Amino acid sequence: MRRLIGCLMGVVAMVPVCAMATPSTAQTVELTDAQALAVSDMMLSAGDLLAAESLLNDILQSDDVDIRIGALFQLGRVAAMRGNYDTAERYFLTILKFHPDMTPVRLELAQVYMLTGQYGLADFNLRLVLADKNLLPGVANRVRSLINAARQRKNWSVNAGLSIVPDSNINNATGRAQECINFGFGIMCRPLEQENSGVGLRYSLGGDYYLRLTNRWGIKNSAHLSAIDFATSRYDDYSLYLASGPRYLMSRGYVSLQPFTQMRWYAGKYYSTV
Structure with a gap:
């Protein structure tokens, strides 16, 4: 008492x-x-x-x-x-x-992050709040508005991924033992590479940086790296994506136009550019 x-x-x-x-x-x-x-x-x-x-x-x-x-x-x-x-x-x-499932507490925490300019953390916690199936419709609408505000105000974002990739045919072999060609005067055959299996590691890392020019206009710069690594480097596959262009903020999102270039390396050697 x-x-x-x-x-x-x-x-x-x-x-x-x-x-x-x-x-x-x-x-x-x-x-x-x-x-x-x-x-x-x-x-x-x-x-x-x-x-x-x-x-x-x-x-x-x-x-x-x-x-x-x-x-x-x-x-x-x-x-x-x-x-x-x-x-x-x-x-x-x-x-x-x-x-961790106490939604009102997480919502208050997200609002603290909004007030302190930590928009990435605010966005993360607000999305967890929105995942609550028992959220009242009015509260859900407010949370969506806060998510949009957080995403529009933050100047950067980062994403990363990691996974194991088992592959029973990492060398893309046909499965046939040999290849034969009929030249008219005879048939010539050559042995084909057999299927190789292996377990690789797929990972990705990317980010966006927003250079603000006005409250609505800015420049969005993006860089993303993705790779598949195998024990034998002859099957490794890397790609790098770079883009930059104007971005316009709207009340419920943004529109951007980004010219880009993409480079690829295969088996440890430069392969192509798009």
């Missing part, structure tokens, strides 16, 4: 409304931890951060794990409202470390 001295301005139905009470008639009210958490939430909505923080620090010692998590979440909101974004981030990440 938590003891509050005086009136609580009727912020919760379980607490007697004493807005008209004088100091001589003020009462001492006993609240459970759950009630105190509800009161602190209403204090936050009313903008009384100091009182909410004091109450939340008290119930952080609760024996109920859910109450402690709720208090930590509200303290994160207090920190964010005060502009202490590092503290807010720490509180939210502490909760998500043990409860």
Whole structure:
């Protein structure tokens, strides 16, 4: 139980409304931890951060794990409202470390990242929020708007991939033992390379950098490398893609036009350019 001295301005139905009470008639009210958490939430909505923080620090010692998590979440909101974004981030990440499926916490964290200009992290967390199948339609629409805003504001993006590639015919052999040609005066045959199998490693790394010229216009620069490596280098396949061109931001995305070039190396040797 938590003891509050005086009136609580009727912020919760379980607490007697004493807005008209004088100091001589003020009462001492006993609240459970759950009630105190509800009161602190209403204090936050009313903008009384100091009182909410004091109450939340008290119930952080609760024996109920859910109450402690709720208090930590509200303290994160207090920190964010005060502009202490590092503290807010720490509180939210502490909760998500043990409860990664808590959508409201992740949404608050994403908004902290938006406010601090970390648009890549904001985009990542907002997409996780949007994956929640129980998200209310109104909240989902707001999250989509935030995702669009984050993607438009960030100046760079990076992507990477890694996978194992088993191949039963890495040399693209026909499967026939020999090839024969009839020259009219006789048939000449030559043996064909047999199928070789192997396990390769496919990896890719790419990124985009946006050079802003105005709020709407900029230059999008892209570079992407993809490769397949086998134990025998004669089957290695590398390609490099480079592109650059203007990009125009719209309210729900962007349009870009990028001339590009693509180079390829096969078996350790230069192969072609597009």
